[in-house]
Amino acid sequence: MSTDICALCPVREHALCSCLSDEERVVLAGFCQRRRFTAGETVMWAGDESRICANLQSGVLKVVAATTDGREQIVSLVYPADFVGEPYATETAFTVTALSDAELCTFPRLLFERFLEEHARIENLLLQRTFKALNEARARMLTLARLSAGEKVASLLLEMAAQAGRCRCQLGLSEPVTFDLPMTRGHMADVLGMTIETVSRQLTKLKSAEVIVLSGARTVTIVDGNALKGRTMAA
Amino acid sequence: MSTDICALCPVREHALCSCLSDEERVVLAGFCQRRRFTAGETVMWAGDESRICANLQSGVLKVVAATTDGREQIVSLVYPADFVGEPYATETAFTVTALSDAELCTFPRLLFERFLEEHARIENLLLQRTFKALNEARARMLTLARLSAGEKVASLLLEMAAQAGRCRCQLGLSEPVTFDLPMTRGHMADVLGMTIETVSRQLTKLKSAEVIVLSGARTVTIVDGNALKGRTMAA
DNA sequence: CGAGGCATTGAGTCTGATCAATTTGAGTGG
DNA sequence: CCACTCAAATTGATCAGACTCAATGCCTCG
Known part of the structure; x- marks a missing residue:
């Protein structure tokens, strides 16, 4: 059953989990939950307890930082096959909202962390992706400040x-x-x-x-x- | 010998390697090289081949993004015990320069990657630190753009x-x-x-x-x- | 004590924000 | 099929905050 779910996954080849073997995928799929969000709906709120991580299957999300008085800045756009959420964080750092209708493959954070620890390859890939995201954020800092x-x-x-x-x-x-x-x-x-x-x-x-x-x-x-x-x- | 080096390390308790056992530390110290930089000296240049990662032992570094026409933006400040460099990147993304005199404990990138893969704990900690750096960069994006x-x-x-x-x-x-x-x-x-x-x-x-x-x-x-x-x- | 880099202060300019008024266009219902 | 509605986009006029250019003042270190 769980492998069937992945067979239909539109980002099967590009998401983090593409590095997994079929057996590993079965384990991961065992605690994944597909969720749909409509445009404008918020996936997670800054300040809330961090409960899930996810892969985006379709649609586009925005990650938003905001001041207390309501000024907002989109700090990242999340496209299909991208990863959202922060393992090992107890609190969600930024609000994530769907820009269009979107489908996510979500994982309970604690289970996902356990999975990372037991599957070095995927943890390694997540590390690389996180560095890539960091470089993108830093490049955008230049854009925001100096262009x-x-x-x-x-x-x-x-x-x-x-x-x-x-x-x-x-x-x-x-x-x-x-x-x-x-x-x-x-x-x-x-x-x-x-x-x-x-x-x-x-x-x-x-x-x-x-x-x-x-x-x-x-x-x-x-x-x-x-x-x-x-x-x-x-x- | 190598353990002695770490015994004198000013950031022994706070750097990434603080999670290692004595035996693991010996392995890591086996291919580390301590290097000093004077204020203003550049540690790595954006665009160059990525050859090293490092822990900062003392001093402060800046990570700089620049436009082709010379406008600059400091995208990160690196303090003692912080990690610098990007494992798995072939090319250095941003120039890193010493703001003050600084001491680094450097590792050849490829050897450090191998070490990460063989020592899940430290890889896990690096992942967490990278997420933290990402959150900081994103928070600063708000500052740069909206304050x-x-x-x-x-x-x-x-x-x-x-x-x-x-x-x-x-x-x-x-x-x-x-x-x-x-x-x-x-x-x-x-x-x-x-x-x-x-x-x-x-x-x-x-x-x-x-x-x-x-x-x-x-x-x-x-x-x-x-x-x-x-x-x-x-x- | 002098030199040179940093820092402060001032005057004028300009980019981008703000406020305000239309215009466009996609979706809805008659 | 067309009129209507409402949000999004465009355009204009004005204004303010931050930049630029320029001059002066202040530490720090030979």
Whole structure:
């Protein structure tokens, strides 16, 4: 039964558990619980007791840091096959919310910790992923602190194009690429540490410069990828 | 011989390796190499091949992200007993430089990886530390993106006071606390994503409000810790 | 005592936030 | 199929906070 569940898993090949043998997978599946969240629903609240870890199967989640007076910053976007949650933490550090409808494969934290300890390969992979997440967070610190509004928006566009291209096969920068933005202007602003208005103005500027084409609010075509990259200036 | 080295290690009790048995420590010490760096010297360069990991024994390091055109952001401060480097990464992600004279206990990356795989306890602890670093980076993202200059400086002052207090025993916020800033205005600006001038102006403002006293450029007394905390506003 | 790096202070500018008014567009129900 | 609704997005005008440029002051260490 449990192996059947994994057979249908859309991220079977890419999630952390892809390193497991069939037998190990049976053990893990034995205490996993699939859960669905609708867009806007919160998966875990900052400050709450940390009870679960999970793999994202479909949809997109945001990890949000907030001040006491309500200012918010998206500190990470979680895509399918990504891991969410923090083993060994008693308290949840940041609120995690579904940006779109999402499906998670959740594990009780304590059982997952036990599993990690008994399966060195998966623990090792989680370590590598966590370092990768750390590098991403640090790279974004540079973006947040030192790039101009225009540079921030250009960077995010390229990033989202790359993410979109991870599914469909991606062409180079010389060819026009069309894709749907996976988030609203408001979310883009929350990721980049700016306001909705400024994001919108920068997109308009890119449109006027004929670097991109906006077809409706959500669909973008990157006409001149090199020009867009030139507006980035980050390493 | 190797155990003697560790016996003199100033961070023996707090570094990653504190979880090891004497026998394990001998193995690890077998391929460690102690190295000294003078203030300003760079320990590893972003983009270079990743050859070492290390524990910091004394001094303070900075981890720096930079744009191609020279803008810089300090993405992490490394204190004694902290771990530096990235196992399993072929390339160094960020430049690491000594802020003060520093002593490192370095390990060749590949050997350290092998050691991790054979010693689950230490790998487990490294995982936990990496998650902690990730949480810190994410918390700082909020600071960089959403706090005002005044809030940023107040936060950093409290953080540095806490760090200073980790050595000497720290009093509560109601009592005045005096300590030396471990960095220049310039470094504070690099950490907070602002300019030297703005940092200086915010400190002057705090001095005028009699929240702090500045005795020379480097020594600070937090007179009214609660007022300082009140100027923070971050969660 | 002098030199040089840090730090402070001031004046002016500019980027991006704020406030406010439309416009667009997707979804709903008549 | 069209009008309606409501959220999202765009656009404009104004303002403030932080940056830039420039001058001066202050430690620290030869």
